[in-house]
Amino acid sequence: MNAVLIAVIVMLVLSLLRINVVFSLIIGALVGGLTAGLSVAETIDAFTGGLGAGATIALSYALLGGFAIAISKTGIPELLVLAILKLVKSKGDSNKVGLVKALVFLLLLMMAVFSQNLIPIHIAFIPLLVPPILKVLNMLQVDRRLIACILAFGLITPYMFLPYGFGAIYQDIVATQMGLSGLEIALSDIPKAMAVPALGMVFGLVMAFVLFRKPRSYKQQEVEVNDLKVDVKKSSIVFTIISLLAALTVQVETDSMIAGALAGIVVLYVSGALKRKEADVLLTEGMRMMAFVGFVMITANGFAAVINATGHVESLVEASSGLLQGNVSIAVLIMLIVGLVVTMGIGSSFATIPIIAAIFVPLAMELGLSPLATIALIGTAGALGDAGSPASDSTLGPTAGLNVDGQHNHIWDTCVPTFVAYNIPLVLFGWIAVVFVL
Template identity: 65%
Template sequence: MNGVVIAVITMLALSLLRVNVVFALLVGALVGGLTSGMSINETIEAFSSGVGNGAEVALSYALLGAFAVAISKTGLPEVLVQFLLKIVAKKGDRTGKALSKAVIVLFVLIMSIFSQNLIPIHIAFIPILIPPLLKILNELQVDRRLIASVLTFGLTAPYILLPVGFGRIFHDILATNMAESGMEVDVTQIPLAMLLPTLGLVVGLIFAIFVSYRKHRRYETIHSEELSVESYSKISVIFSIVAIIVALVVQLQFDSMIFGAFAGMLVLYASGTIRLSEADELLTSGMKMMAFIGFVMITAFGFASVLKASGEVESLVNGAANLIGGNQSIAALLMLIVGLLVTMGIGSSFSTIPIITTIFVPLAIELGFSPMATIALVGTAAALGDAGSPASDSTLGPTSGLNVDGQHNHIWDTCVPTFLHYNVPLIIFGWLAAILL
């Protein structure tokens, strides 16, 4: 069996058995490398070289966690929670609670969508916005799997469809790599080609909201020392808003989450909102809150490095090509499944595009797929797995916010729900796009 397939299946199987994701990635990388014919030294060397590339990401998340804890101390999240609580008509009023739930879900959806396009901060808003909302979510007995599904939709659908923010980066990478592989496409064609696959994500979101997670689910409201605030003033709230704006501007200006979070914390320190003597405590609390996502991302970089070094991705695609036999319907389905396997392992649709286009595009040309159909195939194949992958920041981000009190499992409460609600319809609608376009 192909080494990439074995590595991904091993990693997913261990994760589903509730083995720690970091350990699952380590074992998956080792098994994948050895079954691909690499020696244990070559496997470890490839893994180690990849791990180094994840250091910046880990530090970014650590400082982001510290900034989130600092913001929580200013009282801004408490103000937000109190505002949302006022929306509830009366205690026990089902209409008021239903309205509150709808407002929260809509607010979270809008924020997650904006984080990709209008205000491209990606998952940076989650540890600031979500933990303070857990109290009201618990009171309304909202299933956190629903919030995870809403967040993941907002983190993936916008960049697939809209050519702004992270969407512009995704579309440019897609067009550039397709051109280098032998098919020139106009970047303005991509939104139209990806419209049907994105519709699949919308269907999944609607199903999650109105069918899968519409029922109540009870959670215990647990006091969190890191996210508690005894008292606050209007001035502290104002400076927290200024700090968020400064952090956003610095991040966008210098393309650095590290210095964005650092600049935001400097504003809080300089204004006296947070005392310098609390710096060590805040950093420690923030690192604790974001340590899981940081270590998973570091390990995922090593896992991806082993997959690339093995050369088994090309072998996987070539093996799928041998099964096609000139049939476009089978070809489209197999190409999408290959994309799913690669992205589930790597955890990034952006990194998957350069890997699959070099083989997918020539294969699509040979089989007679139109440029629009090829865009839909490659774009969907790359996006598959971003939702549902244990190593994707589109799932790690939601978990980091929803599991602050230890009541939200990364695999069973984020990865499995988002995989079922988004990857399944994405395969169906991506396949239809490839056949119809």
């Protein structure tokens, strides 16, 4: 049996059984190494030797988590939420129901997109923004499944396509892992390659508006919401904006999310927008928030190192190529579905890339795919499953905000709708991009 196939199957089965993904990766790597004839010591040496490749990404995630928490404590997110709620309430008494709905949808979409790139606070805005407007949504009889899809779109599409904030981390992972697997690419090529798959997400969002357009009634319950009375100094607002600009500028100039996040934190720290007494606790809290993903990244690199050490990647590629007989269309479709299964099991598109790149890159080269087509294949396969996975932040976040009154089911009202709305179009548009466009 092929050791690579065995390792991936073991890792997938354990992940789908809700075994911690770090342990699943370690066990899968060990089984794969032993299957290939490596000793336990050789397998462990290969595994530990590969861990360092994930250190940069893990540190990027940790610093960005610290930066996100620091920003959230300045009061700026609360000010944005208050401004949005005032706009919604000011239109709430109007008879123009369509206008009110459009305003709510647009504001939720903007906040979700900004949370990934412009103001990288990830899902932290959802518990602040969504519960206060549930009453308005109930009055408008808006299907909450549509809101879940809107939020998921904003949480996923930006990192796929835009090379800033979380997008910089995702795209750096793609470039790094493809390089380690034998195909060096430029970071600047990734947005070009991911343009068509991103259009698939747009198509899915439009489809969500069609699928969940009908009114849906909910019981009007009083939702316990924290009263947002924010007193933020003007200087804090100014320095927070400067910190965001500094983080973005430094990241662009250095191509380093580590440098960008550090620059933003330094501005907040030196300016006093981040209180020095609280700084250590807040930054530690932010790093802890991202620690799990960081450990998954590091472990996945060890897993990939063992996969390469087995020497079975080449045989798997040759066997797959022979089985597919050069049928690029079927091969691409199969690889996209594998990416979907892996991400669904792990719950992290970021952690999926190191796992699939070691196999997909050699196979893509064997099939004669161009570098841009290979980027689209890896990037899309990694993002597939983020929408729809019960363990993904992109589904857990929306559910946390929409289910505060107990009327929104995580699986049937968030996971299933987002799976249908986005994973099906992503497979289709990713396949078109790889096979026909690039």
